[in-house]
Amino acid sequence: MAQGCRVRRMKLGSQGFEVSAQGLGCMGLSAFYGAPTPETNAVALLRHAINAGVTFLDTSDIYGPSTNELLLGKALKDGSREKVELATKFGITGVHMHGDWTFGVRGDPEYVRSACEASLRRLGVTCIDLYYQHRTDINVPIEVTIGELKKLVEEGKIKYIGLSEASASTIRRAHAVHPITAMQIEWSLWSRDVEEEIIPTCRELGIGIVAYSPLGRGFLASGPKLVENLDQDDFRKTLPRFQQENLDHNKILYEKVSAMSEKKGCTPAQLALAWVHHQGDDVCPIPGTTKIENLNQNIGALSVKLTPEEMSELESIGQP
Structure with a gap:
């Protein structure tokens, strides 16, 4: 079994940002995938990842909400802040009423600034390495949102700007205001629509690609038995694919x-x-997991070499 290789480093985007070639999506430790992982276990997993060379950690203020950022802040209290590339996101707002969540999107300058300062406090850091707009606010021109993010870069509160789930035209408009370092998208064997427009646009502009859910939200790791074992409140139960x-x-x-x-x-x-x-x-995939054993397995993927013929075979398997 392919396992035990050291995680190589890569340049993400064209502004000099260097990350581990595989990151860790931290969402599932705190939110959306059933009960949160006990804090002691989650901190142990995060520290194991960092020690193994998976140093590109991905979170968001909506994961929890807030609890995932607080968790990362606790994990970094051991002095490992300087070893990691910390990415978080703003823009999705959540209101919990009568047992249900109502989600909105905000990209106005006041919100951008307040969200950033709140994330800095929760993470216990003075600067966020990569700060994404989680979703595009259609009521605020992207130029206005990126303008405020540019100020945060100038003030040293964030180093690099990212977008998530934005259209090709939005990416171009944003990049014209300030260089976009990374675009986060769902990309896996069974999620390929980004290959038509988004990927070519990113490559033309020198924007790094961060692939979330590269394992099809766990299905490509476990198959149908994943669905049988989902908690009642796991949001994957609502997805058409499941x-x-x-x-x-x-x-x-x-x-x-x-x-x-x-x-x-x-x-x-x-x-x-x-x-x-x-x-x-x-391209940097950021698979998430709650188990150290799975994390080690994911690192092993870096040493799996695929021939052009094997890539073609996989492409044909993944076609809808």
């Missing part, structure tokens, strides 16, 4: 990935992750 009518098709996809991984001597998760890694030197 509904029974789509599971038959997705089960076949998983079985093909699984059979190919067996031939390669790696796990299905490692094969699916290796496919993302092979998309280019400008």
